[in-house]
Structure formats: structure tokens, C-alpha cells
Amino acid sequence: MMFWYGDGMSGWGWFAMSAGMVLFWGLLITVAVMLLRTLGRPAERPSGSRPATSAEQILGERLARGEIDEEEYRRRLTALRSAEP
Secondary structure, three states: OOOOOOOOOOOOOOHHHHHHHHHHHHHHHHHHHHHHHHHOOOOOOOOOOOOOOOOHHHHHHHHHOOOHHHHHHHHHHHHHHHOOO
């Protein structure tokens, strides 16, 4: 058995192999996590596609929730429509 100790990794070869495996699995797990996050996230609208809520819509919502009465609603609506943009 002349070459019994000669067929293993020599020097720091074991370290390079171990580091390579850690990097491989780390990269694989990172890609999987990023893919799952991307696919699991609901589709986002572009920032400009969301319509702005107008003052009249907000006023109507406040009336519907009962925050203001009809008289206050009409007074504020008149003030909004008479104001210059």
C-alpha cells in the first residue's frame, strides 16, 4: 500500500471545496427566496396610475360616514365649487 495517503485532498483543497458548497447552497437559497417573494407579492400599480381623490369625493365620503350633516355638506360643496383652482 504504497500510495494509501495520496488519494485524498491535499493542502487546503478541502477548504476550497467546503467554501464552494456553502456558496452554492447560499446562492441557491437566495434565488429561491427572492423568486418566492416576487411571485407571492401582489401586482403593484405604477405610481402614476392611481387616481387622486378629489376634494368632492372626500366630502361625499365624510357625509356617507356621518361625520358631517347634509347642510354642512352643501355649504362646503358650494365653497369648493366657487373656489378658483
